[in-house]
Amino acid sequence: MIDPCELFVIVKQTETSLCFVPCAGFSLLSLFESTSVHPLQNKMYLKDGYSLLLKHRKSSPPLLLPTRPTPSPHHPSPLRESHVAHALRREPDATRALHHFHHVANALNFTHTPLTYAIIIHKLSRASQNDAVHYLLHHMKLHRIPCSEDTFICVLASHKLAGLPDRALKTFYRIREFGCHPTVKIYNHLLDALLCHDAPTGKGFRMLGAVYENMKGEGLQPNVFTYNVLLKGLCLNGKVDAACKLLVEMSKRGCVPDEVSYTTVVNAVCRFGSVEEAKEVVGRFRVENVVSVYNALICGLCREGRVGEVFALMGEMVGKGVDPNVVSYSSVINSLADVGEVELGLAVFGLMVRRGCRPNVHTFSSLMKGCFLGGRVREGVGLWRVMVREGVRPNVVACNTLLYGLCCSGNVAEALEFCDSMERDGFCRPNVTSYSTLVHGFARSGDLQGASGVWNRMVDCGVRPNVVAYTSMVDVLCRNSMFDRACRLIESMAADGCPPTVVTFNTFVKGLCHGGRVRWAKRVVDQMQKSGCLPDIRTYNELLDGLFSVDEVREACELMRELEERKVEMNSVTYNTVMYGFSSHGMQEWVLQVLGRMFVNGVKPDDITVNIVIYAYSKLGKVRTAIQLLDKITERKEFCPDIIAHTSLLWGICNWLDIEEAVVYLNKMLNNGIFPNVATWNVLVRGLFNKLGHMGPIRILDDILGNG
DSSP states (O other), X not given: OOOTTOXXXXXXXXXXXXXXXXXXXXXXXXXXXXXXXXXXXXXXXOXXXXXXXXXXXXXXXXXXXXXXXXXXXXSOOOOOHHHHHHHHHHOOOHHXXXXXXHHHHHTSOOOOOXXXXXXXXXXXXXXXXXXXXXXXXXXXXXXXXXXXXXHHHHXXXXXXXXXXXXXXXXXXXXXXXXXXXXXXXXHHHHHXXXXXXXXXXXXXXXXXXXXXXXXXXXXXXXXXXXHHHHHHHHHHTTOHHHHHHHHHHHHHTTOOOXXXXXXXXXXXXXXXXXXXXXXXXXXXXXXXXXXXXXXXXXXHHHHTTOHHHHHHHHHHHHHTTOOOOHHHHHXXXXXXXXXXOHHXXXXXXXXXXXXXXXXXXXXXXXXXXXXXXXXXXXXXXXXXXXXHHTTOOOOHHHHHHHHHHHHHTTXXXXXXXXXHHHHHTTSOOOOXXXXXXXXXXXXXXXXXXXXXXXXXXXXXXTOOOXXXXXXXXXXXXXXXXXXXXXXXXXXXXXXXXXXXXXXXXHHHHHHHHHTTOHHHHHHHHHHHHHHTOOOOHHHHHHHHHHHHHTTOHHHHHHHHHHHHHTXXXXXXXXXXXXXXXXXXXXXXXXXXXXXXXXXXXXXXXXXXXXXXXXHHHHXXXXXXXXXXXXXXXXXXXXXXXXXXXXXXXXXXXXXXXXXXXXXXXXXXXXXXXXXXXXXXXXXXXXXXXXXHTTHHHHHHHHHHHHHO
16 A cells, blocks of 8 residues: 555656757768668467466556655654765665665655765666666656766666667767766666667767867867777777778877777688788787787687688787686687587697686586587586586576577476576576576477477567567467468557567468468568568478479469579579479479579589489389489498488389399499488388399398398
């Protein structure tokens, strides 16, 4: 119940436009040229009668702030500022601290001071409670309590954490209303907030130059932090030449660039240019002995896949007396993990430890990722245990890496149990990646109840589902033939601020085609084209496969012709899908025609292509051609023909050539280390029975097995 003596007021922010006027002096506006950019609650029912309710995040209620009642002369405040400040600092939970802040003002008649406001705003800012911070700032204004420099910086930081650069700018514009005056430090944090969560060509970036000019217009001299933020903005936008010019300008103005300045620029040159250009920049500015600059070059080489050169560069570092640090080693290990070189990554890890460089959570996360990508789940889990035993505190990336590994190996129940322990054991709180990984894991196994349970838990925790979670839910709904529900979920995505991508539509199209709803899948593809989410080649591959599966060969041919007329770039999957479709309908001549088109269009065949073509030649009786083709492929080692291709060829030999030749070819397979499976033996036995009667096959098989 609310005490009727308490009064509550809701403070509402007013929208204010802002215009900066450039001042005289050095201008950065030319460097920062503007670029144009410009709930669902759906009840579902499972097959077995289970109720499914997909929840969606609800908007937060407005924050109610109590007004400060006039202290009664008969009840003087027994509290001192130091006591309240100490209590607020000791409370680790920001929400409870805010409750205590209100309680002492209303129940104990304490008059809050600039210090107590500063403490609670700082605590709320770190907890990302942006609305509460904003309203408390206005509360200070109502009661004419001046806002200090540090407190105002906390307000800007809260806007930065919330990804609200526009709000940070509007708040700064009214800075004098809050009894505070602009300083270089405040300007620096404003510039940084404008870049946070802002696309390189977004509004925040476009305002950097204007804010900088406004700062100089107030007579404030930029320091190295100011320039570093400007360099960061330019580099994020790919304006590397402008960033290099700004480095020169810094030195001319007596503000010597520091390690952060050079590293920012070198990293950008590596990303938008090449490592050779970055080395040239390093030589031009003579910053060869800075470990962070070397790390930027190492990352650049790793991105380009030039891992061999990385080791030479690290040797050069050691030769110049620059010891590689944990960032150097972790970058190399991460790059090796991405290309599947887990053994080499472990060797680098061992070298790192021997040289006395202690691995951090990023090192372990990279090694775990490499193990999981290589299917070495037990080793990945073992690395997690080593990390915890060594006292390295896991972060959310490390936790999500372990979740990914467990889900990919089919241990979804274990992954769910680990997710429960993440917050309980003090590692970290699960984020949207954690939940979407679990939803995807359940979806892969077709477990609708498990996926829905994680979805609802995610929403209950206030985490907004991302496109991965939505797409995974669409997948699992289609696997359970709940196509209407999947369609409604896709329709709700845009309303929830997460518009469907081509991957989402492809998942839906695939589910419809596998469920025999090809007509519906065609309508979805047409809808994609009208809605601006253009289908890609995977969309058409799924649709072609669906058309062949329901015997719509003519429509599949028309779609293929349409793709060629529109000059859609087709890949090997497209041609394999069409060839397999023709082959499964007994149209082997058409298979060879499509193969010819595939070569003409410069698309390289793969192992699946070989299997389909060998089968087509065998069905058409062109067994000699099939033998020559398979022998040539084996000799050139372009592909690795599997047992499917050899079984098809044996079928052709048994049916069109001599049985003895089939036996010879079988021996050749065995000598080459290709061992028959059940289908191979079935083909061979049928052929032998058809040609030799009942006793011949047994004798010949005895000879083969005896020789083998």
